[in-house]
Amino acid sequence: MIHIVTDSAADLPAEILKEHNIHVVPLTVKINGVEYREGVDLSPLEFQQKMLSSRELPVTSQPSPYNFFNVFQELSKKGQVLCLTLSSKLSGTFQSACVAKNMLGEKVKVYDTLAGSLGQGIQVIKAAKWAAEGLSIDEIIEKLDAVRKEMSILILLDTLENIVKGGRLSRFQGSLAKVLDIKVILHAVEGAVEVLDKVRGKKRFLMRAVEVISERGKDFSEKIFGITHLDNEEDANFLKGVIKERFNPKEVIVCPMGSTMGTYAGKGGMIISFG
Template sequence: MIGIVTDSTADIPKELARQHEITVVPLQVIFGKEKFLDGIDLTPGEFYQKLRQVDKLPTTAQPSPGAFEVVYKKVAETCQSIISIHISEKMSGTIRSAQIAKDSLPDLDITIVDSGYVHSPLGLMAIEASRLARKGATKEGILQLVEKFKRSLGILFLVETLQYLKMGGRIGGAKGLLASMLKIQPILTIKEGQVDAFKNVRGWNKARQVMLDTMGETLKADGQAVIFVGHSDSPQEAEELAERCRERFAPRELNIWEIGSVVGTHAGPGTLAAVYFNEFRQDG
């Protein structure tokens, strides 16, 4: 049996994580002197409520190597191998902690994977890896699937302001947009493991339309598309985008996920994201 481990920036709903037997290692969100484990001590709703009440933005911290050691030892009690899939190394030190833990446990078969993403792309990789693992796939087959997802996924997102990304140091290739933010609505993506500018348009509604048109360049309206809509405390916006996706692409699967507290710290409230790909055969 192969065990799948990820971290809380995957934003996998708890019930799904339990259903797919995925072990989630939480990052920390820090409001002043208060520390919270992402998704455990603080739900997304509680986080955004708290975020609106503070003058100073919270910070985040990756899990310690010790936290990973505890998880790996526990998973190894029932699994011969472990695949640990995590937030892009360019966004967080989480993979560094996981690697230190792996190095301290030489007797365990642990493979660390940099997803190159965060939020639902990472969560999707973990879920699909778990599905294959429970079907008896080999470690090599699962890793090949993850690599295929990394190449095939599309992600576009809108933020109400770039200030959260700027202050959190996660703005990446989108930093050039700051000066003209008042005049444009940037559409962002993740490229080579970090936030990057995709396109600049005028207005939120136009940006949503461009997102849909861009998705249409990849997705086939044949019932095989898979779409994840993510939002940070904007359920109505998310449902509206999801409905437009249903009408246009008739996807095989469409899910709406909340953006959790760690990702929300850097993206800010009001973020709207779309992750998409065409279904492909999963060999293992």
């Protein structure tokens, strides 16, 4: 039997974790000097409330190797373990999992999704389904390589406030963007994040994201889309409706964004993943 493990940055809803028997190792986030385990001590809604009332940007940290080791050790007694982590270009989570794996040997394998949020989560869901179908770990990893290569991730920043707090943008630049109603679309490139476009106005911003999706494929009938949001259910559901109508994908998952990804996306931010 193959047991699937991931970390909390995958932003998978509790019902999906339960349905596919997926085990989660939480990252941590520190807000106003208090440290919380993502998804354990702090729900997405609680994180939103605390982050929005904090003057400083929350600080996220990867799980320790010991946290992974405890999960791997228990599961490896009952079979093999495949752990899919947050992109190694964004966090040390993959390295922590690898340290833990090296303590236990060949019964555990660690896979770098080169993604976060539901870009990571979609790969986890597919791995769990393939494991349930009886595929070997090597066969699952071969299939994951193909999915990872085709995965597209768009990050829609409704506000640049958290980018300013994090020091990546000056306060003047952030204020100018706010006055001009400038929204930013980022995208994932080999696990890292780069600016894709800057758009003025909410409606043009959302429809530009839809245009980018259409530029990245023709047949989406077998694709799973994931949309996570930070306090922006209205726009997330609007995009869900447009995506279903225009692209007819296999499935569209919409859920709140956790603290790891939400710290960087900021209020109103969304991440659209498909693959």
